[in-house]
Amino acid sequence: MMHVALVGNPNTGKTSLFNQLTGTYEYVGNWSGVTVEKKVGVLRSKKAKMIDLPGVYSLHPISRDERVVTQFLLTESFDEILNIVDASQLERNLLLTVQLLEFGKPLAIALNMVDVAERRGIFIDQTKLAEALRVPVVPVVARTGKGCDQVERMLLEKVTERTEPLTIVYGETMERAIDRFIATWGTEESFPVRWLAIQFYEGNSYVRDYVAEKLPEATWRSLYEQAEKEVKQAEQMSLAQFIYEKRRSFVKQVIEQVVQRTEIGRVTLTDRIDVVVTNKYVGIPLFLLAMYVLFQLTFDWLGAPLSDLLDAFFAGPLTDSVTAMLEAIGASEFIRALVVDGIIAGVGGVLVFVPQIFILFFFISFLEDSGYMARVALVMDRLMESVGLNGKAFIPLIIGFGCNVPGVMAARTIEQPRERLMTMLLTPLMSCSARLPVYALFVGAFFAAHQAIIVLFLYVLGVSLALILAKLFSLTILKEEASVFVVELPPYRMPQWQALWRSTWDKGKGFVKKAGTFIFGGSVAIWLLSYVGPHGINVNMDDSFLAMIGGVLAPLLAPLGFGTWQAGAALLTGFLAKEVVVSTMNIIYHVPDVESLQGLMASHFTALSAFSFMVFVLLYVPCLATVATIYKETGSRKWTMFSIGYALVLAYIVSFVIYQGGSLLGF
Amino acid sequence: MVAMTQLRVGERAKIVDLSRVSDLVKRRLLDMGVTEGAEICLKCTMPLGGPFMIENCGQCVGIRRHEAMNIQVKPL
Numbered sequence: 207m208m209h210v211a212l213v214g215n216p217n218t219g220k221t222s223l224f225n226q227l228t229g230t231y232e233y234v235g236n237w238s239g240v241t242v243e244k245k246v247g248v249l250r251s252k253k254a255k256m257i258d259l260p261g262v263y264s265l266h267p268i269s270r271d272e273r274v275v276t277q278f279l280l281t282e283s284f285d286e287i288l289n290i291v292d293a294s295q296l297e298r299n300l301l302l303t304v305q306l307l308e309f310g311k312p313l314a315i316a317l318n319m320v321d322v323a324e325r326r327g328i329f330i331d332q333t334k335l336a337e338a339l340r341v342p343v344v345p346v347v348a349r350t351g352k353g354c355d356q357v358e359r360m361l362l363e364k365v366t367e368r369t370e371p372l373t374i375v376y377g378e379t380m381e382r383a384i385d386r387f388i389a390t391w392g393t394e395e396s397f398p399v400r401w402l403a404i405q406f407y408e409g410n411s412y413v414r415d416y417v418a419e420k421l422p423e424a425t426w427r428s429l430y431e432q433a434e435k436e437v438k439q440a441e442q443m444s445l446a447q448f449i450y451e452k453r454r455s456f457v458k459q460v461i462e463q464v465v466q467r468t469e470i471g472r473v474t475l476t477d478r479i480d481v482v483v484t485n486k487y488v489g490i491p492l493f494l495l496a497m498y499v500l501f502q503l504t505f506d507w508l509g510a511p512l513s514d515l516l517d518a519f520f521a522g523p524l525t526d527s528v529t530a531m532l533e534a535i536g537a538s539e540f541i542r543a544l545v546v547d548g549i550i551a552g553v554g555g556v557l558v559f560v561p562q563i564f565i566l567f568f569f570i571s572f573l574e575d576s577g578y579m580a581r582v583a584l585v586m587d588r589l590m591e592s593v594g595l596n597g598k599a600f601i602p603l604i605i606g607f608g609c610n611v612p613g614v615m616a617a618r619t620i621e622q623p624r625e626r627l628m629t630m631l632l633t634p635l636m637s638c639s640a641r642l643p644v645y646a647l648f649v650g651a652f653f654a655a656h657q658a659i660i661v662l663f664l665y666v667l668g669v670s671l672a673l674i675l676a677k678l679f680s681l682t683i684l685k686e687e688a689s690v691f692v693v694e695l696p697p698y699r700m701p702q703w704q705a706l707w708r709s710t711w712d713k714g715k716g717f718v719k720k721a722g723t724f725i726f727g728g729s730v731a732i733w734l735l736s737y738v739g740p741h742g743i744n745v746n747m748d749d750s751f752l753a754m755i756g757g758v759l760a761p762l763l764a765p766l767g768f769g770t771w772q773a774g775a776a777l778l779t780g781f782l783a784k785e786v787v788v789s790t791m792n793i794i795y796h797v798p799d800v801e802s803l804q805g806l807m808a809s810h811f812t813a814l815s816a817f818s819f820m821v822f823v824l825l826y827v828p829c830l831a832t833v834a835t836i837y838k839e840t841g842s843r844k845w846t847m848f849s850i851g852y853a854l855v856l857a858y859i860v861s862f863v864i865y866q867g868g869s870l871l872g873f
Numbered sequence: 874m875v876a877m878t879q880l881r882v883g884e885r886a887k888i889v890d891l892s893r894v895s896d897l898v899k900r901r902l903l904d905m906g907v908t909e910g911a912e913i914c915l916k917c918t919m920p921l922g923g924p925f926m927i928e929n930c931g932q933c934v935g936i937r938r939h940e941a942m943n944i945q946v947k948p949l
Contacts, residue, residue: 263901263904263905266900268897268900268901294931294932295932297906297930298904298905298906298932301904450903454908474931476933477916480916480917480926481917484916484917484919484926485917486917486918486919486920487920489919580935583935584919584924584926584935585919585923587919587923587924587935588919588920588921588924591937597924621897690895690897690898691924691935691936691937692898692901692902692905692934692935692936692940693935694905694932694933694934695926695934696932697932
């Protein structure tokens with residue numbers, strides 16, 4: 207089957223075009239060396255596969271995910287390139303296009319956002335553009351799918367056609383350097399060696415590594431240094447800058463031939479929104495208001511009623527019908543207890559949060575697709591800069607309120623390795639929605655009059671500690687590189703329903719999967735441990751294996767105010783997922799409903815120790831899924847262990863201070 | 874010729890010198906077409922020494938104040 211690579215600048219509608227062209231797609235692991243998911247889709251006609259590459263401005267990479275495109279060109283086999291070009295930013299987009307044309311693979315251009323360009327007074331003659339670059343050009347509207355049929359037809363027909371690589375003349379000095387490189391390289395490649403030479407001289411780090419594998423260091427260094435010296439002498443410019451300028455003047459010539467401009471002094475809708483959203487005084491309060499509405503919608507106005515419905519369904523009709531069914535088939539008491547007290551209690555306790563999670567992800571996708579997230583990065587940059595991060599790191603933290611797993615993954619957009627790592631390490635301190643049921647249980651029992659304040663305090667505590675630790679880490683273990691911040695602020699767009707639903711589902715499905723897999727298994731295991739003891743089955747719970755395991759931790763937890771085996775066992779199982787703390791307590795205290803559980807807990811906790819316990823649950827360790835994600839994203843066992851270690855130490859210290867301090871003050 | 878930080882919000886200017894900007898930031902700015910000779914407009918600034926938002930050919934870019942300080946521009 208034919209393989210088409212989709213390449214383009216960020217924010218050009220690449221994802222929309224990919225979704226329109228491919229009926230289905232799948233993530234097929236990661237690109238080797240980086241944790242960027244490799245997304246492959248099949249065209250609607252089922253005749254070709256399309257590979258989605260990360261959005262890049264140039265082949266010369268800065269961030270880790272940008273290396274993927276160069277790596278792909280050099281090491282993977284594919285047949286054609288589909289280059290999506292934003293008509294309203296033609297110059298910047300064509301700078302990438304010419305690098306792809308120099309590579310010499312058959313290429314077609316999908317020209318997107320022609321309407322936006324025309325509203326700005328930019329009219330592009332598509333026939334002339336196709337002639338100037340000698341490639342087919344098809345206008346598309348990626349958001350609605352207009353023109354996609356034509357793109358697909360063109361991709362399928364074109365492959366037999368032989369294309370010559372584009373040759374831009376880089377001037378005498380540079381051409382001599384290119385010739386020297388080609389002569390030294392010697393061997394034939396499946397791509398033009400001239401392309402390799404140009405990228406090498408431009409300083410493309412991936413190409414340099416590639417060259418360094420075949421040529422001795424002294425050879426490639428002297429090639430580079432000689433060219434650098436000669437260009438500096440002749441042009442008073444650095445090598446990279448000179449190549450960039452030459453390329454740019456080529457693009458400018460093309461644009462002169464194909465673009466007609468009329469002066470339109472119109473204020474766009476984006477301008478008008480930005481006057482308010484990024485206003486010096488209103489920007490931050492407006493962002494906080496947006497967050498408030500988002501959380502209210504998710505947890506209160508919309509999410510809570512839906513969760514309650516689901517909860518009522520699990521506790522009532524589902525439990526009843528399953529019990530009746532088990533009785534009908536004559537299942538033993540053991541099976542009944544396992545299914546009802548273990549699985550339905552455990553898995554159901556997690557599934558009730560699915561509506562809230564999906565609502566939260568829906569709004570987060572909405573903020574991303576509409577273009578507001580980039581503004582959030584801008585508005586929050588000053589605060590983040592003061593702790594050694596940048597504004598882009600704020601986005602993963604917000605997403606972390608929903609679930610830490612996508613929060614950690616969202617750190618990918620951060621260019622700098624140091625800042626990205628720090629963001630991943632700190633995201634678990636954001637109080638995710640799975641911790642909410644734990645708070646709900648305890649504040650209901652001990653702080654009925656001050657519920658909202660206590661929960662708000664826990665959220666604020668998480669954020670404050672994350673900022674303090676960011677400062678601490680950037681002063682100590684992660685201080686090598688300076689923080690960098692450049693952000694593109696794309697025009698606002700009304701997100702498409704289909705795209706929103708797709709990205710919400712992409713983010714949320716992991717949660718459902720988690721409930722079906724290891725929360726299912728975990729619930730069974732916890733229940734079994736509480737059911738079985740050294741002296742047989744169906745033992746008194748105080749004699750169960752769970753009590754024994756929890757009992758080991760109890761003395762350690764005593765200085766924090768909750769030195770019981772029940773607390774120890776709940777915390778241990780909470781590593782699976784924070785909401786399991788509640789499931790475990792449900793199973794341990796053996797009560798029919800939340801109200802009697804809260805009554806029972808008053809004999810095991812005081813208000814102070816309950817508060818200390820909540821703080822501990824907030825901080826103590828990222829859940830298993832988050833740890834797995836941190837490992838996948840950092841690719842480092844050391845940093846993964848660190849994320850667990852520092853959280854445990856932090857939780858212990860903060861809870862210790864709260865409990866001991868509180869006791870001294872007489873609470 | 875003045876530093877970009879001298880511009881008033883809404884003022885247009887031509888970029889004259891980017892040589893004092895840090896390499897990584899300069900690369901990103903070049904990628905987005907913000908080069909020497911480009912015409913920009915200062916759209917807004919964030920409080921307490923926060924970032925600047927500039928517009929160039931209809932696209933907006935956010936950069937930090939201390940980088941903006943190193944960009945020399947000529948007001949139009």
